[in-house]
Amino acid sequence: MAVRVMLVSPAMNAALREARFAGDAPLDDSGLRRARAAAGTLPAADRTVHGPSRRCTRTADALGVRSVVEPATHDWELGRWSGARLDEVSASEPEDVAAWLADPAAAPHGGESLLDLCARVGAWLDSLDLDGDSPRRVLAVVEPAVVRAAVVRALELPPQAFWRIDVAPLALTDLSGRAGRWNLRCGRPLAPGPGR
Template sequence: MTSRVTFVSPATSSSLRQARFDDGASIDAGAAAQAHAAAGTLPSPARVVISPTARCRETAAALGLRGAETARLSGLDVGRWRGLSLAEVGAAEPEEVDRWLADPASAPHGGESVEDLRVRVALWLAEAAEGRTLAVVEPEVVRAAVTHVLQMPAAAFWRLDVPPLTATTISGRSGRWNLRLGHPLGSAAAEPED
């Protein structure tokens, strides 16, 4: 049987608008309204999993989705940089930022590296149940999944943009995946039916 995982990126928050590393901020009222408007447009999944961040939980709720929080699908742990903007970190630690952006195995912030995130997401995918799964996750989880399933170099992680409230679907079996990228929620093309 084919496994189909649809990753839904969360609605925007003040942190995202200010280009800050996630600080636990809630989704914006306008973004919540967009998510509410998209509720019911995704095909019914067999299971729903949710990243344990505030904006993923709130986006799932606004979409009318109930599911289990899954730590393996947490966003990238940026350690001491949490809540800071990239500009702030770049001004205080320019060499560390350069190293972090150039080397997917580095974690100068004391959190996890991009490569660590890719491994974590790959392990989750290897254990993903057959049938349909809907996962409301941070954009970096979507990027990690896409670079993994397409066997792209880890450096490609930084070249993928994942807009808020879009669906990215992978489907396959036996570790062979196909990819359907970032369709806006609420569009008729959000995900094809089987």
Template sequence: MPLRVTFVAAARSSPLLAERFQDDRPLDQAGWDEVQRVAGELLPLAAAELRYCSPTPRSRATGDALGYAPLVQLALRDCDMGRWRGLTLGEAMAREPDQVDAWLSDPLGAPHGGESLLAFITRVGGWLDTRPVGDGDRIVAVAEPSVIRAALVYALKAPPATYWNIDVRPLSTTTVTGRGGRWNLRFDPSSAQASRA
């Protein structure tokens, strides 16, 4: 039986334009309110045999608030942004515009002194490929949107530049099914659609 890995995007801790590289801020009140609004829909995922999360405070808090009691996975950490850690994209662009352009256009580049996009995608994909077989076929992982984007690029064997074209919204779910090296993206009807079917 194939594994079913459902990623849940962590609730946001700031407005989108204030998002920072490797943001370690906890959930703010708006984030907590968001989690409470969708908890009923996401609570059934707590039945997964294995429950994981990124090491960020907001991923852990989102998983705990949803009743998952997730195990932290270091491989699901955000991309190492080196000296840009804590900056917004706009701040990094104002300080080092040529380096930001190079980083956005070259998946092997790491002008910030951290991890390249390709290395990040490969690390997250390695985690996906090494999920235990036989310990349960359902897995839930609460992660930062960037981590989920990296997992999708890896699972679909898409070019690294595809990463920039994937939009992962806070508290959205994305499911991949398969086994190490062979993954499929799975679309399930929302609970509202399923109740109308």
């Protein structure tokens, strides 16, 4: 039986505006307002989850989503780069950044490689395609890197395609199907509900 996985990227925050390797940065006021304005616009789900970051948790709360933390959907672990700005890391470690961008197996920051991220997210997707009591519609508020990794894994794209996928804040990405056979409906913005 097919599963529908609806991935919602969290609202904007200062780390995203500053091109930071996010770490666990919370929503800012603007992101919180936009998430609240989009409350009530999400499709129905049998199960709702969110990534463990403060940004995902606050977005889910602001959207009015009653969800539980799904540890497998945590953000890309970027080791010592976490919290730093991309331009700062590029200036201080240009060779490491170049290797990280070119080689999906590289993890010069001491965290996960791109291959590890895609495998982790892919294993989570595959776990949703179980017989019996598994939900048929799963809504997940997850970091953009998790959405990108899910698309790469679901469509069996080369890992380098990860860098060519943009995920806007508060966008809905639909995957439907089952392990080994997923279809994609790309980044539909969440429209504000009536009277907002």
